[in-house]
Amino acid sequence: MAHPLKPSTPQSEKHLKRLRKICLALPESSEKLSHGEPTFFVQKKVFAMFDNNHHKGGHIGVWIPARPGMQEILVNEAPETYYRPPYVGVKGWVGIELAKIDDEALAAHVREAWKIIAPKRLTASPLL
Numbered sequence: 335m336a337h338p339l340k341p342s343t344p345q346s347e348k349h350l351k352r353l354r355k356i357c358l359a360l361p362e363s364s365e366k367l368s369h370g371e372p373t374f375f376v377q378k379k380v381f382a383m384f385d386n387n388h389h390k391g392g393h394i395g396v397w398i399p400a401r402p403g404m405q406e407i408l409v410n411e412a413p414e415t416y417y418r419p420p421y422v423g424v425k426g427w428v429g430i431e432l433a434k435i436d437d438e439a440l441a442a443h444v445r446e447a448w449k450i451i452a453p454k455r456l457t458a459s460p461l462l
Contacts, residue, residue: 342386345394345433346386346387346394349394349395349432349433350372350384350386352432352437352440353372353374353382353384353396353432353440353444354372354374356437356440356441356444357374357381357382357444357448358374360376360381360444360445360448360452361376361452361456361459362376362377362452362456363375363376363381363448368380368383369383369388370388371383371384371385371386371388372384376448376451376452376453376456377452377453379451379452380451381398381399381444381447381448381450381451381452382396382397382398382444382447382448383396383397383398383422384396385397385419385429388419388420389420391419391420393417393429393431394431394432394433395417395419395429395430395431395432396429396430396432396440396444397419397422397427397428397429398427398428398430398443398444398446398447399422399425399426399427399447399450399451400426400427400428400446400447400450401426401446401450402426404426404428405418405423405426405427405428408428409428412434414431414434415430415431415434415435416428416429416430416431417429417430417431428443430443
């Protein structure tokens with residue numbers, strides 16, 4: 335069964351617009367709906383997934399992959415900003431509460447997530 339698009343709010347739309355601008359600026363990135371949420375891909379691999387109160391988790395955030403050990407560090411250091419998302423949290427992904435992070439820090443996390451997922455030929459650019 336296909337997942338329907340989650341209803342949006344002015345707040346979730348504002349944060350999705352921020353996230354979309356950052357994600358789609360990265361080389362070979364694209365957006366499509368996955369599991370009812372806007373999801374960002376580099377080629378065919380996910381590097382960011384919008385969390386619009388996914389399964390009533392209470393977050394307007396983004397889920398991204400993180401380097402080994404980073405999830406624990408971020409969640410312990412700033413639990414109001416970072417959280418362990420369902421499903422992918424066991425694989426080290428981290429959730430970021432979008433209302434609690436500025437654009438510069440968000441962009442840094444998203445770029446790092448993109449680098450983890452993107453093919454090496456794309457990540458070799460000194461501009462990233």
